[in-house]
Amino acid sequence: MSKYSQLEVGLLIFLIVVALLPFGLILVIAEESPYHPVSGEPVNEAALATGITVTSVKDTTWNLPGATGGKIYVLTDNTGEVVTVSTQSFDSAQSREAAIRLHNAHQVGRGKPVGSLIVLGQQLVYVTPANSNILKNLAPELKKKISS
């Protein structure tokens, strides 16, 4: 330790702490999304509750380990906006987390991934585009499902 001054070591520690701080921040503000069974069709129910029209529903199973099936909904509102929502249940918390990691890993360039991934108990809800009025309207209803 005598080779380096206290200032040098202090600056090194400062650098490491600063680099980790944003992660600490995330830990503070991020909401837990525990793995638990969610009954029914949360997206369909949220759409019905908010007056959003479900124009089509199809079954789907994502090509991911642990994916057990879900639905693809095409939603539209009275402004003509169209949003595609895909849901998928997973057989374990690990497989759900792996799917989230995969989504995060597919950033476009150095930016963000396309679409938004919402965690709803054992389900993942994938919405494209990430920003839309439909999703904004659905959000409060889906949040109720998370807390229930």
Add this chain to the structure above:
Amino acid sequence: MSEETTGQSNGIPSKKVLGLFALAMINVAAVLSIRNFPSMAIYGWSCIGWYILGAVMFLIPISLAGAELATGWPQGGGVYAWVKQAFGEKGGFTALFCEWSNNLVWFPTVLSFIASTLAFALTPALANSPYYMFSVMMIAFWGTTAIAYFGEEASTKFGNVGVILGSIIPSILIILLGVWWMGSGAALVLPPLTLEAMVPVINFSTLPFFATIILLFAGMEMAGFHALETKNPQEDFPKAMALSAIIIVVCTVLATLAIAIVIPANQLNLASGVMQAIEYFFKAAGVPWLVAPMAVLITLGGIVSLAAWLIGPAKGLGIVAEEGNMPPLFDRTNKYGAPVAVLVIQALIGSLISLLYVFLPSVNQAYWILSAMTVELLCIVYVLVFASVIKLRYSQPNTPRPFKIPGGMAGVWLVGGLGMFGTIFAFIVGLMPPSYFTTSGFVYVGSVLLGTFLLAVPPLVFLKFKKSSWCKSAGGVR
């Protein structure tokens, strides 16, 4: 790849091993990513319009600006050297540090991409195991750091081979399969091509994507970090910029279209990754046996991309430390000229962050905010670079620039202005929370700005405590 001369910067010998091809491959490694293709293919023909927007608002401006700055100030350090010339040490150090610190957030995502893609070649279910993920991520991270340890020559050889095998060949393979698909008379999932179909829809919903597109080609400045090791920087940089831009655009556009004409958009919409799309694509084309080899090649492409981003900014920080802006602790180079102290510190921090990323679910799920921080940090870098190319035309008009942005002052204002407009736009839009965000918008924006500030501010602290003894050239005790 033979070494020609030995250059020197602040006492550190630098082997001149890089030629035009190697420089171009550094940029290709940093920018060309097969990960982007399925995400972009969702947009069908309009991906052409999006790519054109990205090229006009960022790729062309950064290529021209980078070429002028790299030929005018080929001292090494990349964006640090360029911005320092225009805005002094604070500006240069901040630009470089933002480029380096945004990597720290990006590393876990590219590492988890590498691990999950490799799992696809072995047993896809492996990706569900955090222990497998973390082990492979660490092997890739420390392995790449080890390659960087052996200096420019070793990392260049690895980069050249890796980018051809892991990025260019897979892209060409996808393109050829797309051509074969069209020639075979199989049904195309896209409607006939029209001019209208190519025009991207720009509205409130697509604004975040628009901002993402602007930074789609981020990394074109990466070759600039290797100026000291370049045989003939003033001649090779502009050509390397042009060559890499052509390779990147051709591979990206054609491979994206190849995927878009074969795979229905709803299959690409499933939050699944590039390997899922490749599997669908290769099965449809009747070559399912190619999926596993392709996974290995794409894994290699991911590692090469990691290497380009891991080595470039670390070399820049090495130069900053050499110049006495960081304590001697950070200025340790080995006999290969590699900045070992920076590489090891970077690897340690990156490993810690990866550990949190893999094992703490709430970090994993809130990664959107961290991704937003990386966007903001990169925007700071590019705004400073574009501002520098404009300012230096006024403050140092007589510095020889073997390559100059054509069109005189109007040309430089157009290029720099377009680039700055794009990156400032991306910065502002980067603060928009996604419509579904369980915390308030104020908390979101505050978090992104605070995180960005924290990751951008260390240079000011280092400069505040700077001591004359830190500088080798000033005869400081080392």
